[in-house]
Amino acid sequence: MEPDYKIKIENVVASTQIGENIDLNKIAREVKDAEYKPKQFPGLVLRIKEPKAAALVFRSGKVVCTGSKSVEDARKAVGQVVKIIGSFGIPVFENPEVKVQNIVASADLGVDLNLNAIAIGLGLENIEYEPEQFPGLVYRLRDPRVVVLIFGSGKMVVTGGKNPADARKAVEKIAEELTALGLM
Amino acid sequence: MEPDYKIKIENVVASTQIGENIDLNKIAREVKDAEYKPKQFPGLVLRIKEPKAAALVFRSGKVVCTGSKSVEDARKAVGQVVKIIGSFGIPVFENPEVKVQNIVASADLGVDLNLNAIAIGLGLENIEYEPEQFPGLVYRLRDPRVVVLIFGSGKMVVTGGKNPADARKAVEKIAEELTALGLM
DNA sequence: ATACGGTTTATAAACCTCTTTAAATATGGA
DNA sequence: TCCATATTTAAAGAGGTTTATAAACCGTAT
Structure with a gap:
């Protein structure tokens, strides 16, 4: 009988590339859940509500997605990012490859x-x-x-x-x- | 039937006078549980282990005793202070009047x-x-x-x-x- | 000369910030 | 090359926040 250590995934960090030359200023203007302070950090922060996550979107088209509670949710969150950014006529890849870079779990x-x-x-x-x-x-x-x-x-x-x-x-x-x- | 609000005394502050001209430097030298930094604060801190308390002893002979969990313990702690200081040949009052100045209690x-x-x-x-x-x-x-x-x-x-x-x-x-x- | 704030000591309550760890990303500065 | 900036998250501990109170000393203000 295996002990139950209550292992739970708390945070998934994933990266992907959704495009090639993203106009971050346009996104910052149009999207309420976006924060862009290039003097402080070169990425735009885009918060996703469902599944809860935060994406760092870079001008290069690369994206870092953090805060998801599962690998599946991380993929879904990236899907949301693609949907939001694509809705402004910005060219994006429909099914970018999502690579999990870090998983944080708790246990007891x-x-x-x-x-x-x-x-x-x-x-x-x-x-x-x-x-x-x-x-x-x-x-x-x-x-x-x-x-x-x-x-x-x-x-x-x-x-x-x-x-x-x-x-x-x-x-x-x-x-x-x-x-x-x-x-x- | 009176409700039980779990009232508990957590701290008693009491003051008294145990002498008239206390040599704080002598106490600081002789007593391990004493701290005296006159540049920072004019009182000498004397920690009592049983009952747990801390006494501020001033050159005037006045004493402030804090940290006790009951009025009785505050009186006992003062007794300890008198005993310790008296043991160095410093003139002290054997039964100083102890005045309770503040009581802190918790409740639920x-x-x-x-x-x-x-x-x-x-x-x-x-x-x-x-x-x-x-x-x-x-x-x-x-x-x-x-x-x-x-x-x-x-x-x-x-x-x-x-x-x-x-x-x-x-x-x-x-x-x-x-x-x-x-x-x- | 008086008044005030600060220094110190102890104590409960509940809330905040910070500490540490990993990882991707892009930019500036040493 | 390395560090910092930013994002996220769990864990538990530290320090701080507030309140009352005495004592004696300092500095500042009226």
């Missing part, structure tokens, strides 16, 4: 943890634990290549993955390691 | 509250509610003369009282007022 081992003991038990090469600076212990895994924030409450944040399975593998791996060390 | 009405409605219902003369600045509604009572911080959770902080009954009276008074206004 369900038990309180002694982070000092863990820092020592897991070895110091891949661990950073500076409680004065940040209450979470930072653990960098090689396979899958992700970074996990481990908290005293047993909760964790897995980040850096390219697909949902990375988070699951990381959580299971850590649970095994901590069990083997008698730390959970 | 046990129901969620609509602070906007309360601010209007209780009248604006004695009310301050600026949620951007601080989440609690500030209500100044005339009798007893205390100040009550009221939170949306139903929890409250009563401060400014000189005896424990002030907190109880204030909580009961507010509960009556809110009940009469149909706000709880």
Whole structure:
């Protein structure tokens, strides 16, 4: 019987290219949910309500989409971006290839943890634990290549993955390691 | 049947005079739990472990004792201060009169509250509610003369009282007022 | 000369900001 | 080449916000 670590995807970052020379000034003027301050940042921020997301749209036509709760939602949000921008007569690709770049997930081992003991038990090469600076212990895994924030409450944040399975593998791996060390 | 508002005294501030010309430098040198930085503040801070408290000791012999959880503990803490300082051959009064200057208590009405409605219902003369600045509604009572911080959770902080009954009276008074206004 | 604000100590309440991590994107500055 | 700008998100801890109160000292203002 597999334990339930309550793994939940919290944020998906995806990138794509929807066109080749986007007039950001025109979008900023026409779209209420758009923010464009080129002096501060070269991308236009376009917020999508459903599914909830935020897209950074660049003049090159490249787009970064953040804030989605699933890979599927990220694709849908990109679809919305294409629809909105295309509605102003700006040439856009109808079905751009969407590449997932980062997935952030939360998880819960369900038990309180002694982070000092863990820092020592897991070895110091891949661990950073500076409680004065940040209450979470930072653990960098090689396979899958992700970074996990481990908290005293047993909760964790897995980040850096390219697909949902990375988070699951990381959580299971850590649970095994901590069990083997008698730390959970 | 009287409702239980979980009234709890959280802090007692008391003042007294234990002597007439205290050598604060001597105390600072001899006592580990003492802090004395005259450039920053003219009082020496003496921390008491049991009952937990902090005393500000002044050259005049006057003392302010804070942090106690009851009036009795405040008196005991003063007794400890007298004992510690007297042990260095510094002349002190054995049984100084202790005056309670402030009591802070917490309470819980046990129901969620609509602070906007309360601010209007209780009248604006004695009310301050600026949620951007601080989440609690500030209500100044005339009798007893205390100040009550009221939170949306139903929890409250009563401060400014000189005896424990002030907190109880204030909580009961507010509960009556809110009940009469149909706000709880 | 008086008054006020600040310094310090303790304390509850609930809310804010910040801290850290990953990733794509494009621009400026050192 | 690296850092900063911007976007998003979870986790938990720190510091700050407000209120009352005594004490004694400083600076500023009237």
